[in-house]
Amino acid sequence: MKNKIIIFCQASADLLYTLDLLKKYDQAIVYVINVTSNYDFLVSLNLRHVEVIYLPYIKFSFFDPYSILNARNQIKQKWADLFKNYSGEEIIFFSTSYDWFTASMVSRLSKSNNIRYYNHYDHLTSLQGEDSFSLKRIIKREIFKFITNTRFKALSKVNFPKFDYEFYNINKEDIVVKPDIPQELLYGPKEEGNKVLFFISPAEIDYLTKESFLELMQILIRIKEKGYRLVVKGHPRLGEPKQFIEMADIIIPKSIPSEFLNYNCYDFVLGVTSAALCYPAEKELNIVFSLTDKLVFKDKAKQKGFKDYINNYSRNRVLFNMDMDKLFK
Structure with a gap:
């Protein structure tokens, strides 16, 4: 075993890899960024020899100079309070996208520590969208x-x-194989009977046309x-859409990561665009369906982007051709 590691856990998908890394070290500090669940x-x-610290995002407005200056001062204070004295440490972070707080700390830490960019999904999310010039985006970058x-x-x-990690000579390590999870950590509902697991987040509702949302509701009613x-x-941070709370027989707490569910408890798994579909499909833990092809999206390009992402992240093991008549024979 190695001595110590410091990990920035930036998203729910990082938990699987965080726990796998913790097994290899005697001591660890995990900074959880912005996701209380x-x-x-x-x-x-109750992990032994592991200190877990929660750090929320620092809020500011692009249109308020005072809040921008205040955010800058808070970054300096966080650095002085928590990270300034680290030297010669092994430090891991998972993503270069969106999370400017982790980037701000990692860029400074790279001067006197061994930083590893432990990439397990950034290469897939980067396939979404197209490069374009935007003066507004450049101003925000500055x-x-x-x-x-x-x-x-x-x-x-x-x-x-x-985050421009290459500028700081940070080593990138691409992770292809998803770790397995110990059976004792798996979460499953105690209720008996046939069950269908449905992944849904509030944002997914906004992607659909009104008619398609009603079609989704009818599919669930039929099930x-x-x-x-x-x-x-x-969603691990936003929870479930309010439209599905009354319809649900069981709601899984948002503090339970999707990778840590016991998929043997369900007859099949269903969702729309959720990345949570990818883990059980890639690991072949159950039959997994996405309704991306079956529903109508307001933005066709976004619909295609979600489907491509799901295919890539699940190794093409999520099914899109859900046939209700055959499934319920």
Whole structure:
């Protein structure tokens, strides 16, 4: 075993890799960035020799110079309070997209520590969107740079701001194989009977036309009429859309990461564009359907982008041709 590691856990998808890394070290500090459910989950495990610290995003307005200056001062204070004295440490972060707070700390830490960019999904999200020139985005990039004293890219509105990790000579490690999860950490509902697991987040509702949203509701009603319990799992930070709360027979707490669900409890898994569909499909833990092809999106390009992402991240193991008649024979 190695001695110590410091990890920036930036998203729910990072938890699987965070726990896998923790097994290899005697001591660790995990900084959980902005997602309280991730913090709650890690704390609930009572991991020995692991300190878990929650750090919310620093809020500011692009249109308020005072808030921008205040955010800059808060970054300086966080650096002085938590990170300034690190030297010679092994430090891992997972993503260069959106999370400008982690980028601000990692860029400084790179001067005297061994930083590893542990990429397990950025290469797929980067396929979404197209590069384009935007003066507005460039101005925002410069504001982020002023706040953080860190370089960012502004090629695409998707994944913006994009941390320019290469400028800091940070090593990138591409992770292809998803780790397995110990059986004792898996979460499953205690209720008996046939169950369908449905992944949905509030943002997905906004992607659909009004007619298609009603069609989605009818699909779920039909599933329930066939005698299945509807188990709903929402977004790890935003939770489940209010439209599905009354319809759900069981709601999985948002503090439970989707990778840590016991998929043997369900007859099949269903969703629209959720990245949570990819893990059980790629690992072949259950039959997994996406309704992306079956529903109508307001933005066709976005619909295609979601489908491509799901295919890539699941190794083409998510099914899009859900046939209700055959499924319920």
